[in-house]
Amino acid sequence: MQNFISEQNLNVLLEQLIKSGKRVVAPRVNSGTPLYEPLSASGEMDLKELPRRSAKEAFFPVCEDILSYEKVGLNVKLSDVDPARFPETVLVGVRPCDAAAIPVLDAVFSWDYKDQFYLERRRKTTIVGLACTSSDDACFCSGVGLSPSTTKGSDLFLTPLEGGGYVCETYSQKGEDLVSNYKELFVDTTSAKPLPLAEVRTETFDLKKVKAWLDNNFENSYWDGIAISCVGCGACAFVCPACHCFDIVDEGAEKKGQRRKSWDACGFWKFTHHASGHNPRDLQPKRYRNRIMHKFKYYDDKFSQTLCTGCGRCIRVCPVGIDIATIVEEISHK
Amino acid sequence: MNNHAALDTSIYTAVTEAIRVEAQRILSEGQVTAVIGYAASRRKGSARPVIATDAVAADKLIFTAACVNNLAVYLTKAKKDIHKGGKIGIVVKGCDLKALIGLMGESQLKREDLYLIGVPCSGVLGSTMQPATELTTATIAPKCCECDVHQPTGCDFIPSVTVPSTPQLEGKYSAEIARLEALTPAERWSYWKEQFAKCIKCYACRQVCPFCFCEQCLCDRNKPQMVDSTPRPSGNTAWHIVRAMHLAGRCAGCAECERVCPMDIPLNLLNRKMAKELKELYDYESGLEVLEKGPLNSFAEKDDQSFIK
Amino acid sequence: MDNRTQQDFEPKIIAFVCTWCTYAGADLAGTSRMQYPSNVRVLKFPCTGRIDPVFILKAFQQGADGVLVSGCHPGDCHYIAGNFHARRRFAAFRKLLEFIGVDLNRLQFSWVSAAEGGKWVEVVTDLTEKVRTMGPMVEFKELALEEQWSGAIDTPELKEAYNAI
Incomplete structure (x- = not known):
């Protein structure tokens, strides 16, 4: 179903959603840094820049409590976090590279173990995607089979129009419900033309070939060469829309505290450090190899999907300029 | 448009050429086993750290305003998989040199194990998220505005170019520290x-820091x-x-922590504040002279104790 | 957050002391039956040189309203120079805390020898009364309640658990 909404009415829609008690998460600028964050007013939304962190945190928070414990006499009292308390959320202005990662994450969080923390947030969230009109040379969504107008993952998809306003297309029941609940804000026709989409790199990667090489080259001196400069931080994984590793720790005092789940990254030395002191990924190239393997081989083996949407964030934030697009391209020519 | 003046980086072409020639020479003569430097990568204007072990790789070395990294980090214990022995060549800006000197003072490195290629530097970018950015008074790294080592000294090789006199730049750190104080x-x-609150504990600040060399933090x-x-x-x-x-x-002021922070936390403000206090208290400053002891692992009997009852 | 009123507010003071001088001084105060506020919780260390600034942070995070660090007078250190090193370290650390926004009136340093039971009483009493008039230290405690937005949920059980810190 296709509709149109004016710039002004989109703001009205956000205001009404906020007023109705929904959490509206959208790109906004937090002391200079663009981030997806809850809005307290529609005017805070700033769609100019790609947020520094991806939209995954709406479902997979940076850090969340899973339970709290308290020693009472000789017993321990446990209180689980009740997922029913997760707020109903509308995620607005999500770029295609972020939205497309969400169905990819669905696969791993609903596989053998159903992660109720992720799935409950996912169930309660409506995703309003936004066609992408700006890019830089770190972007490579087209390289992994996506585009600035990919609607994958979006319940409702907005395409900006010249002179303001958006074309709205619905792709799920959630999207249709959002439009029908506020139908007075939408109109059927407009004469405005869509804005030109972002320029994308023209070459695409042959992901089959990449995987075929990865299948046979777990041991290869190529890894040493590409990752020797990697300093072992987690910046790439933490800004990635598809990375989903997490750690679980207990924090608090002896008597009471919380069990918490927070983002983790395969680039860290500590990630595979065993209690025995042994570390199977003892050197950085082995850790970096895992990053590439997980994205382009393991995830494909298990879920027939690629764990990368080409948003280019890891390329922009890498302290030492490691460029995943170059690496994938090099592998595809091997 | 604001009146942000472009800065003169014309010497970087000559610097690049000189680094290549010198790196090729010391590698082919067997003086060093590797040269740690910068090379261009795919994105327009980008530069990344590389470890050149032969003349072919050395011919790709560059120096531009995007050569932001402090390469000293690759010589520390934390990156022990790189420094496998033998003499190593390293390209250093003045600020990076201060870090190397600090590491020597902490017995992490020996001067005789290094071949220092000093870089006359008129400044680098504050952020390389968009590496093709032109170097202007607005995009220059704040550390460069307060730099006193545009021309490094005490190196084994320094290209013979003169750093153009830079316009007087506003000291952003001192102004911001004064504002907060x-x-x-x-x-x-x-x-x-x-x-x-924005921090996501990616530890990029720790991992790029030449002084965060603890094997277990x-x-x-x-x-x-x-x-x-x-x-x-x-x-x-607590972490910060x-x-x-x-x-x-200990901090030598390379400001890498602040540059790499994906959440734009002004981390170097804390480091500069501490440097300022230690200067006032103990007349200590990081510099180009190897000191056996830093201000916090030495003492004087007459140290100030007005804050102690 | 903190619903204790000014009247019934009893500050929690954590004292990190060296075993050779201040601990013995506090002991002397006790055996001499001198009175001092019971608000102070003493933690004994081999030397002020062993007292890591992170201990002070941890104390504030775990609910201390004031912190005291005390050891031997300069020149009296059992390990010769531990307190000289500590003096520099804490001179720097308090500048850092001040820059972050911690009120330095909550953090006291002192030299108390094994013979100075009276001075121990005075230092502890002064700090306790000063902190009492300042009220509870809420900054670190409020911080413990905060979440990244994505992990924040409204669970009364958790709020209650934090409040009990």
Whole structure:
């Protein structure tokens, strides 16, 4: 179903959603840094820049409590976090590279173990995607089979129009419900033309070939060469829309505290450090190899999907300029 | 448009050429086993650290305003998989050289194991998220505005070019420190609270720091867990206080922590504040002279104790 | 957050002391039946040189309203120079805390020898009364309640658990 909404009415829609008690998460600028964050007013939304962190945190928070414990006499009292308390959320202005990662994450969080923390947030969230009109040379969504107008993952998809306003297309029941609940804000026709989409790199990667090489080259001196400069931080994984590793720790005092789940990254030395002191990924190239393997081989083996949407964030934030697009391209020519 | 003047980086062509020739020479003569330097990568204007082990790789070395990294980090214990012995060549800007000198003072490196290629530098970018950015008074790294080592000394090789005189740039750190110092404690607390809340504990600040060479960071230990490891405002604040404290009297001011922070937290402000205090208290400054002891592992009997009852 | 009123507010003071001087001084105060506020919780260390600034942070995070660090007078250190090193370290650390926005009136340093039971009483009483008039230290405690937005949920059980810190 296709509709149109004016710039002004989109703001009205956000205001009404906020007023109705929904959490509206959208790109906004937090002391200079663009981030997806809850809005307290529609005017805070700033769609100019790609947020520094991806939209995954709406479902997979940076850090969340899973339970709290308290020693009472000789017993321990446990209180689980009740997922029913997760707020109903509308995620607005999500770029295609972020939205497309969400169905990819669905696969791993609903596989053998159903992660109720992720799935409950996912169930309660409506995703309003936004066609992408700006890019830089770190972007490579087209390289992994996506585009600035990919609607994958979006319940409702907005395409900006010249002179303001958006074309709205619905792709799920959630999207249709959002439009029908506020139908007075939408109109059927407009004469405005869509804005030109972002320029994308023209070459695409042959992901089959990449995987075929990865299948046979777990041991290869190529890894040493590409990752020797990697300093072992987690910046790439933490800004990635598809990375989903997490750690679980207990924090608090002896008597009471919380069990918490927070983002983790395969680039860290500590990630595979065993209690025995042994570390199977003892050197950085082995850790970096895992990053590439997980994205382009393991995830494909298990879920027939690629764990990368080409948003280019890891390329922009890498302290030492490691460029995943170059690496994938090099592998595809091997 | 604001009146942001473009800065003169014309010497970088000659510097690049000189680095290539020298790196090829020392590699082919067998003086060093590797040269740590910068090379261009795919993105327009980008540069990344590389370890050149032969003349072909050395011919790709460059120096541009995007050569932001402090390469000293690759010589530390934390990156021990790189320095496998033998003499190593390294391309250093003046600020990076201060870090190397600091590491020598802490017995992490020996001068005779290094072949220093010093870079006359008129400044680098503050952020390389968009590496093709032109170097202007607005995009230059704040550290470069307060730099006193545009022309390094004491190196084995320095290209013979003269750094063009740079316009007087506003010292952003000193101004910002003064602004914060003038606030009330509660106002400062809320400023830092907002900044630290953004932290996601990616530890990029720690990993790029030449002085964070501990093989196991205090903050990675859990027996005892001195600092909460999760990226919540509480643990974040503790982490950044601990980081600043552990670098006090050691930090050489390369500001890599601040540059790499994906959340734009002004981390070098803390380091500069500590440097300022240690200068006032103990007349200590990081410099180009190897000191056996830093200000916090030495003492004088007459040290100030007006704050102690 | 903190619903204790000014009247019934009893500050929690954590004292990190060296075993050779201040601990013995506090002991002397006790055996001499001198009175001092019971608000102070003493933690004994081999030397002020062993007292890591992170201990002070941890104390504030775990609910201390004031912190005291005390050891041997300069020149009296059992390990010769531990307190000289500590003096520099804490001179720097308090500047850092001040810059972050911690009120330095909550943090006291002192030299108390094994013979100075009276001075121990004075230092502890002064700090306790000063902190009492300042009220509870809420900054670190409020921080412990905060979440990244994505992990924040409204669970009364958790709020209650934090409040009990």
